[in-house]
Amino acid sequence: MIEVKNLKFFYSKKVILNGINFNLKSGENLAILGENGSGKSTLLKCMLNLLPYSGEILLNGKNIKSIKRKDLSKQIAYIPQSQNLPFEYEVIDIVLMSRISHKSFLKITLKKIMKFARTLLKN
Numbered sequence: 001m002i003e004v005k006n007l008k009f010f011y012s013k014k015v016i017l018n019g020i021n022f023n024l025k026s027g028e029n030l031a032i033l034g035e036n037g038s039g040k041s042t043l044l045k046c047m048l049n050l051l052p053y054s055g056e057i058l059l060n061g062k063n064i065k066s067i068k069r070k071d072l073s074k075q076i077a078y079i080p081q082s083q084n085l086p087f088e089y090e091v092i093d094i095v096l097m098s099r100i101s102h103k104s105f106l107k108i109t110l111k112k113i114m115k116f117a118r119t120l121l122k123n
Contacts (some may be wrong), residue, residue: 001025002047002076007055009039009046014043020055041080048078092117 007020016039020054023032046053049064049072059075068076069108077098089097095117 001058001059003058003061005048005056005058007043007046007053007057009042009051009053017046017053023025044078048072048076091121095120 002024003117004020004022007017008015008058011015022030033042034040035083042093043049044049047057049057049069059072063074079094092114096113
């Protein structure tokens, strides 16, 4: 569950996000809509603790500011809409990259890794 309480964010003195509140339970979906420059990506970056904000963001009842980045990366991920990549990735590559923060990922065979990734994609 993700809970956002009274989230505020400023660039210099310009208010970008002000008083954002919502709860998102496991299995629920949320669409973030708005004009270009309205703060959609900024909201996501705050939720990943990549930008300084005021208010509270809880992940399963725990403030994300108290969660180590490596532990947070095991629970929540973000793929920016535009990024200059050195080459094109396939969907399976992105799924595999999501497992890098897990130590066990490096201890299993390529065959098992691929089977795991394909299982994730089927679900």
